[in-house]
Amino acid sequence: MGKIQTPDWILKGKEKSTKKKTEKIFKIRRCPKCDSDNVNVLLTGEEGKRAKEWECRKCGWHGKDIKEIEMGEEKFMKYLDENGIEVS
Numbered sequence: 001m002g003k004i005q006t007p008d009w010i011l012k013g014k015e016k017s018t019k020k021k022t023e024k025i026f027k028i029r030r031c032p033k034c035d036s037d038n039v040n041v042l043l044t045g046e047e048g049k050r051a052k053e054w055e056c057r058k059c060g061w062h063g064k065d066i067k068e069i070e071m072g073e074e075k076f077m078k079y080l081d082e083n084g085i086e087v088s
């Protein structure tokens with residue numbers, strides 16, 4: 001019985017992956033009428049189902065077509081600072 005040979009990938013080393021680190025995405029919901037971020041979901045219908053109705057506390061809008069804005073971590077942190085929201 002002969003010696004076992006070391007595989008080539010061990011001798012050469014594994015190639016480093018060039019994957020880019022993915023940035024976290026944060027979503028902010030806004031009122032389509034007044035563009036306020038002070039919106040809440042209305043709890044109607046069956047429990048465990050997706051929210052279908054939204055309401056704006058600023059202008060009183062009710063509806064289904066809520067605006068969703070996606071932003072990266074840096075923009076989201078700037079948004080929190082501008083609105084005076086503290087993160088613990």
